[in-house]
């Protein structure tokens with residue numbers, strides 16, 4: 001696996017310490033209707049320069065798990081009830097609020113789907129960008145504005161010198177998303193979490209924004225967590241993928257392998273259910289039923305009511321994330337499947 | 349509301365037309381030079397028109413009986429406005445919509461009522477398009493209030509339960525409220541309502557865009573199955589080009605209020621000749637990482653211009669990498685481009701570009 005080794009050498013972190021390592025993370029929401037178990041033991045890691053895509057349908061816990069990492073969980077009703085979030089050698093869950101705030105923005109930043117509601121409508125874009133420098137670096141008003149213009153140019157906003165004085169609503173959706181990216185980038189963080197950053201955009205603009213994110217990530221050698229439900233976007237940019245279902249990671253794999261040989265029935269169902277641009281398909285495969293209500297997650301494997309391969313054991317025992325190997329037992333690095341029948345699924 | 353005397357013959361002609369059968373493959377809707385301009389006004393007390401948003405600006409195409417015509421294009425290009433004008437939910441500013449040969453774009457009264465029975469709409473948002481205070485039975489059965497001839501009072505409950513069954517919902521859910529259903533189930537309710545009056549044409553505006561991948565496939569399969577069962581003609585609006593290819597027989601591409609290219613699915617996806625279509629197709633993320641490094645992408649620069657003030661000549665010229673002087677002067681017409689005329693290539697389909705070229709951007713051919 002010489003390519004993996006050289007990639008690691010380039011990024012400068014070691015096997016023992018990835019940039020971010022999430023271990024056995026649990027998050028629940030205590031609501032009037034009961035306890036919604038939104039995240040149920042999630043594990044993943046991201047290295048500098050690496051792109052991890054977290055893929056899943058709505059409600060699977062993608063946003064909540066990353067909000068826990070960022071420390072911006074809506075709490076109450078949301079609570080982290082277990083796990084570790086190791087970031088650059090420290091467990092973020094053990095830090096004080098003050099220390100956490102320093103990490104946020106300076107070392108990790110987030111880009112949201114809806115740029116319009118994440119930007120302040122009453123302040124100019126320049127003021128909001130400049131504030132990052134004024135608050136975190138104590139820059140003067142004038143320097144902050146110059147920095148803001150520089151950033152806007154870096155993220156490809158034409159006419160930055162004039163537009164720095166405009167308000168968010170005067171920008172198109174794609175340009176607003178660039179402003180959000182500029183904001184996340186301002187303090188040159190080590191990690192960016194992008195939560196459905198292009199979902200609200202047209203494909204033409206989507207392609208521009210994804211290209212920009214990828215360029216910046218390479219340039220600054222940042223870790224990138226890309227949250228999305230779009231199998232196309234993932235295939236385009238991710239190095240590795242974690243597929244989430246009902247608050248759990250059900251499959252992890254390097255991007256090429258996941259698409260070529262899924263080892264979990266849910267992943268396989270998702271891949272089969274999307275129409276393709278380059279071929280006229282027959283009837284689409286449709287995963288039956290609906291994603292579960294998190295107040296009443298099915299016992300055993302949460303996917304069992306919808307799974308065409310389910311057996312009795314699937315209704316009683318929660319499948320752990322098995323290490324996935326070749327038929328002859330050869331290891332497949334980075335691959336895991338939370339399915340009792342991963343062998344049948346993969347080698348079937 | 350009294351309609352002007354002169355429109356009465358037209359009204360009767362439309363009512364007669366509604367009953368006329370149409371052969372499979374014959375045009376059922378013919379759209380001609382259709383325009384919808386929204387006035388832009390200034391002033392509070394005395395409103396002065398200072399311009400117009402040209403949301404739909406001279407669009408012509410046919411919808412054939414039994415086919416699915418997909419309509420694609422970036423947001424704001426006029427897809428929803430086109431749908432609303434066809435549905436008579438918005439009045440056309442100019443042009444015609446011929447339904448079985450009769451112009452329905454100015455219909456009112458009984459004629460409008462008769463048309464509404466036969467042309468139905470399914471909306472994008474299953475969360476806001478259903479009245480939260482009505483039961484599912486009332487929502488689906490509401491069209492029967494206006495058209496009691498379709499299902500006499502005593503038969504309605506049964507009719508609604510049959511519709512629930514047709515769209516794959518449990519008929520026992522008839523007394524439930526919309527919030528008790530998931531997004532995909534609500535979209536099925538919207539479809540059941542659209543089917544209630546046994547229409548001939550269904551105009552679906554982004555019917556699966558708000559749904560999760562696994563649920564999208566269920567609804568798409570349902571729409572296809574219903575089309576076969578009830579011999580429906582679909583106009584299917586979406587921004588997801590992969591879904592449109594899957595479901596459509598023909599596809600029309602819109603840009604800034606105009607139709608810029610139209611043809612069969614193979615013609616549009618494998619032999620697009622309009623630069624905008626090529627850019628749109630090349631931008632679609634393909635769910636297959638193999639060969640992603642080699643994939644060429646046409647990245648459009650700049651934003652879509654305002655439909656209140658579209659560029660002269662070809663509207664796409666401000667973002668087109670092939671634009672020449674001619675493009676800013678002459679409006680390209682939607683027709684088979686001269687270079688392909690009379691040839692038997694799939695590139696010989698209607699495309700509004702002065703410099704049309706056959707380029708395979710999807711890598712299918």
Ligand SMILES: Nc1ncnc2c1ncn2[C@@H]1O[C@H](COP(=O)(O)OP(=O)(O)O)[C@@H](O)[C@H]1O
Nearest residue numbers: 029036038057058059060061062063064074294
């Ligand atoms: N503020 C909240 N209050 C209560 N429950 C919440 C809240 N935010 C999220 N949840 C629960 O967490 C689940 C996962 O949400 P989320 O992570 O946003 O899903 P997604 O995968 O779509 O990003 C939701 O289905 C919901 O039940």
Ligand SMILES: Nc1ncnc2c1ncn2[C@@H]1O[C@H](COP(=O)(O)OP(=O)(O)O)[C@@H](O)[C@H]1O
Nearest residue numbers: 386401403422423424425426427428429430655
């Ligand atoms: N009622 C209206 N008044 C003024 N402008 C409108 C109205 N409805 C739509 N528009 C404008 O018409 C254009 C086309 O809109 P729409 O048909 O909704 O596009 P699409 O469905 O393709 O996204 C847009 O510029 C939109 O802002």
Ligand code: SF4
Nearest residue numbers: 301304307314339340
């Ligand atoms: S554990 Fe059982 S139910 Fe779950 S995915 Fe595997 S086969 Fe299906």
Ligand code: SF4
Nearest residue numbers: 662665668675701702
């Ligand atoms: S007519 Fe000119 S500007 Fe318009 S698409 Fe063709 S080449 Fe481009």
Ligand SMILES: [Mg+2]
Nearest residue numbers: 062063064195
């Ligand atoms: Mg989310």
Ligand SMILES: [Mg+2]
Nearest residue numbers: 427428429553
């Ligand atoms: Mg629309």
